[in-house]
Amino acid sequence: xxxxxxxxxxxxxxxxxxxxxxxxxxxxxxxxxxxxxxxxxxxxxxxxxxxxxxxxxxxxxxxxxxxxxxxxxxxxxxxxxxxxxxxxxxxxxxxxxxxxxxxxxxxxxxxxxxxxxxxxxxxxxxxxxxxxxxxxxxxxxxxxxxxxxxxxxxxxxxxxxx
Amino acid sequence: xxxxxxxxxxxxxxxxxxxxxxxxxxxxxxxxxxxxxxxxxxxxxxxxxxxxxxxxxxxxxxxxxxxxxxxxxxxxxxxxxxxxxxxxxxxxxxxxxxxxxxxxxxxxxxxxxxxxxxxxxxxxxxxxxxxxxxxxxxxxxxxxxxxxxxxxxxxxxxxxxxxxxxxxxxxxxxxxxxxxxxxxxxxxxxxxxxxxxxxxxxxxxxxxxxxxxxxxxxxxxxxxxxxxxxxxxxxxxxxxxxxxxxxxxxxxxxxxxxxxxxxxxxxxxxxxxxxxxxxxxxxxxxxxxxxxxxxxxxxxxxxxxxxxxxxxxxxxxxxxxxxxxxxxxxxxxxxxxxxxxxxxxxxxxxxxxxxxxxxxxxxxxxxxxxxxxxxxxxxxxxxxxxxxxxxxxxxxxxxxxxxxxxxxxxxxxxxxxxxxxxxxxxxxxxxxxxxxxxxxxxxxxxxxxxxxxxxxxxxxxxxxxxxxxxxxxxxxxxxxxxxxxxxxxxxxxxxxxxxxxxxx
Numbered sequence: 130x131x132x133x134x135x136x137x138x139x140x141x142x143x144x145x146x147x148x149x150x151x152x153x154x155x156x157x158x159x160x161x162x163x164x165x166x167x168x169x170x171x172x173x174x175x176x177x178x179x180x181x182x183x184x185x186x187x188x189x190x191x192x193x194x195x196x197x198x199x200x201x202x203x204x205x206x207x208x209x210x211x212x213x214x215x216x217x218x219x220x221x222x223x224x225x226x227x228x229x230x231x232x233x234x235x236x237x238x239x240x241x242x243x244x245x246x247x248x249x250x251x252x253x254x255x256x257x258x259x260x261x262x263x264x265x266x267x268x269x270x271x272x273x274x275x276x277x278x279x280x281x282x283x284x285x286x287x288x289x290x291x
Numbered sequence: 292x293x294x295x296x297x298x299x300x301x302x303x304x305x306x307x308x309x310x311x312x313x314x315x316x317x318x319x320x321x322x323x324x325x326x327x328x329x330x331x332x333x334x335x336x337x338x339x340x341x342x343x344x345x346x347x348x349x350x351x352x353x354x355x356x357x358x359x360x361x362x363x364x365x366x367x368x369x370x371x372x373x374x375x376x377x378x379x380x381x382x383x384x385x386x387x388x389x390x391x392x393x394x395x396x397x398x399x400x401x402x403x404x405x406x407x408x409x410x411x412x413x414x415x416x417x418x419x420x421x422x423x424x425x426x427x428x429x430x431x432x433x434x435x436x437x438x439x440x441x442x443x444x445x446x447x448x449x450x451x452x453x454x455x456x457x458x459x460x461x462x463x464x465x466x467x468x469x470x471x472x473x474x475x476x477x478x479x480x481x482x483x484x485x486x487x488x489x490x491x492x493x494x495x496x497x498x499x500x501x502x503x504x505x506x507x508x509x510x511x512x513x514x515x516x517x518x519x520x521x522x523x524x525x526x527x528x529x530x531x532x533x534x535x536x537x538x539x540x541x542x543x544x545x546x547x548x549x550x551x552x553x554x555x556x557x558x559x560x561x562x563x564x565x566x567x568x569x570x571x572x573x574x575x576x577x578x579x580x581x582x583x584x585x586x587x588x589x590x591x592x593x594x595x596x597x598x599x600x601x602x603x604x605x606x607x608x609x610x611x612x613x614x615x616x617x618x619x620x621x622x623x624x625x626x627x628x629x630x631x632x633x634x635x636x637x638x639x640x641x642x643x644x645x646x647x648x649x650x651x652x653x654x655x656x657x658x659x660x661x662x663x664x665x666x667x668x669x670x671x672x673x674x675x676x677x678x679x680x681x682x683x684x685x686x687x688x689x690x691x692x693x694x695x696x697x698x699x700x701x702x703x704x705x706x707x708x709x710x711x712x713x714x715x716x717x718x719x720x721x722x723x724x725x726x727x728x729x730x731x732x733x734x735x736x737x738x739x740x741x742x743x744x745x746x747x748x749x750x751x752x753x754x755x756x757x758x759x760x761x762x763x764x765x766x767x768x769x770x771x772x773x774x775x776x777x778x779x780x781x782x783x784x785x786x787x788x789x790x791x792x793x794x795x
Contacts, residue, residue: 138458141727145461152468155482162477169757172479175745176471183464190457201728210726215513219719222694226711229702238695245691249512260688264695272703279706 137201142190149187153180217248233283238265295422295646299654303662308351311344312659315355316666322356323363325689329378330360330609330626331732332507335499336693338633339700346637347652351659353630358663361567361609362406365602366675369398378567378605381575385590385597392593400535401595402602403672404542405549409603410664412553413560413610418657420561421646424618428643433750434761436620436642438771440744443621444737445779456782459733462724466734469493470741476749488709495632497701497714498738502731503625504697505718508690510725535672545599548578556604560611560624567605567612567624574604610660616641617653622739625732632739 134140156176225241232240242261251257272278282290302308315337322333337356341349364379369386382402389398431439444463472482473492483489552574559570578600579590590597612624620642622628634641645653701714721731755761763769 137727141458141724141729142461144723145465148465149468152482155484159481160479162479164477170749170752172475172477172481175748176468176481179464179468179471183461183468186457186461186464190461193457203727206728207726209515210513211515212513215509215722218509218512218691218694219715222698222715223712225698226708226715229708229711238699242691242695245694246687249687249690251685251687257688264692268699278703 135203136194137203137206138190138194140203142187142194145183146187146191149180149183153177153184156180214248218245221245221248229283230281231284233286234280235265235269236283236285238268295650295654296418296658298650299656299658302347302651302655303351303658308348308655308659309662311348311352312355312662312666313670315352315357316359316362316663316670319356319359319361320363320366320667321359323360324367325363325693329364330357331499331629332503333357333360333363334626334629334633335496335503336696336700338496338499338629339704341633342636342704346634346639346649347655349633349637350630350652350656353633354656354659355663355666357609357626357630358410358606358660358667361606362403362667365402365406365605366399369402369598370395378571378609380568381571381601382598382605384575384601385592385594388591388593389595389598394593396535397537397541397595398593398598399675400537400672401541401545401598403668403675404537405545405552405599405602406606407664407668408549409553409556409606410610410667411661412550413557413607414657414661414664416554416557416607417610417613417660420614421617421653421657424614425643425646428619429647431619431643431767432765433747433754434765434768435771437744437747437751438762438768438775439619439621440740440747442771442775442778443615443740444733444744445775455728455730456779458729460779462729462731463733463737466737466739467741467744468737469498469734470738471745476746488707488713493713493717493738494701494705494710495636495739496704497710498717499629499632499735500697500701501714501717502721502735504693504700505714506721506725506731508693508697509718509722511686512690513722513726535675541595545595548581548596548600549603551581552578552600552603553607556607557611559604560608561614567608570608570611571601571605574600606664613656613660617645617656618643620645620743622736625735628732628736628739635739 134143156173159171159173159176161171161173221241221244225237229237231237239261242264243257246257246261269280273280303312318337319330319333322336323330333356334353337353341352344352361378365382365386368379368383369390371387386398386402389395389401428435444467445460470492472489474480474490480490555574555577556567556570559573560567575597578596579587582590582594582596586594586596609626612622612627615621616627616631620631620640622631631641639645639649639652698711698714701710702708724731751761752758761768762772
């Protein structure tokens, strides 16, 4: 089983196969305009066609990858990849996105940049704080003072302010 | 045509638009120089900035970014053997050895002059081709447009690398499928699952930022490219102003190859889907084949012709790729696909009508392309010794800043933090497909063409009373569909043919 999925084409095709099945199933429940139905082209005509094509082609790709004795191995392809910082960065971005409304643009952005610099190996605190704070404040000033855009100060700021 | 050029000159030479060309070229050069970030990412990062501008200025800025990024990509290819874009890979073949031989400045100068020549010849050819093609395509109806959209989608897939055709077709389909999310032209909500964030569909900016800028930056970290190669880059990026000069003999040596590669590059660029990468490799290959035995030995070891040919072809192809975009409204490459998305978001519909409805946009883009080339040569080249210092900025700072700017780019357009969550999810999925070697450019192309494809098909069916006969009965539609089938099937059959001959 593990060996079966140690193939780039196969895993990609399987993922798209699953997506196309889900897409096809959802496409059948799209509401149809009676006028369109008379023309023979409704809101779900193209989605069903596309979903079917993706289903057939991903199956074909799976079949071809199965016939090939050798394929692009995932384990060989990803050898030497640095997974930890990538996963940490993704989690960090998720935290940034989640906390954005609460912490506000300035605080959330400075914390995000600061943590990301640290994650990627920057240990000079003074330098990294200067870069993150400098960049965020520059953007904040540019957007709010020059372009007159409103940037949310965040729930925390409002709570503390009141 | 002369009136058009005058309109273009008038628009392009306004102070704000001149500033846009300058800013675009500089920003593009900076971004394009960063290994891993090419013109597509550079344009995606700049799109939010252009939203506050009028269409002509926005497109001029984007064109400047495009040229700047292509130029920047070549610079990093020459100085640290890290082509920022696939189109600059062939540049590194001889550019990097030249730099290693102590001729970094000369290599950069050859690249800049060749790019300028390629861009200039390309711009002249574009000037001649576009109005003619635009006039021809004015007779197009919905059925022809539908056929063209299908051709645009399949051409990209057909020009994919060996063994990539099916994957590219599949990714184009995924893009088309994503384009169906949201409200369609009849007002029906499709595949939104009751989510209000999806009722307007997936934003093009969000998708392009997630699949290119975000996934690209994460991919750099994954491959360990986020760690600085300080020792290597500091030495190689020391370029003096004096070393940027070329001798008369050197100019004579590259003049003819530059001329040839310009025409080749432009023609390849015009083909939807072929693009700068194929053009640069073809240019390199052609000059290698035409070179004398003595010159051939220099290829790969720092040949000026080997550097000039791909650089010229790649720039001429970048210009050529605007032909299908401006005349037919179909993008020939991922970069022009992003530009098409940007134009649509301004409410400007590229295609033959652009020539008539928005002559200022149409001609100013063409004129500003040429201005961009001049800016790159006159201003960017002398600044290269300073700009090259960006390659010394530690990657542990650059990568998080790219991620931050990508997220902010999307947020500042929608002011909706929920879109950032969608962007992150798409970015992670894009990273997975990048690891699995599934091309993402066809997906973006499918996504951008999807809406137009469906609208034109719907309209054609309305005109033809629900019959698909228009595919065969309208001659131009039938020809385009036939070409589509041939273009799509050729790589498959050639693969089968090769295998069959190999087995014999």
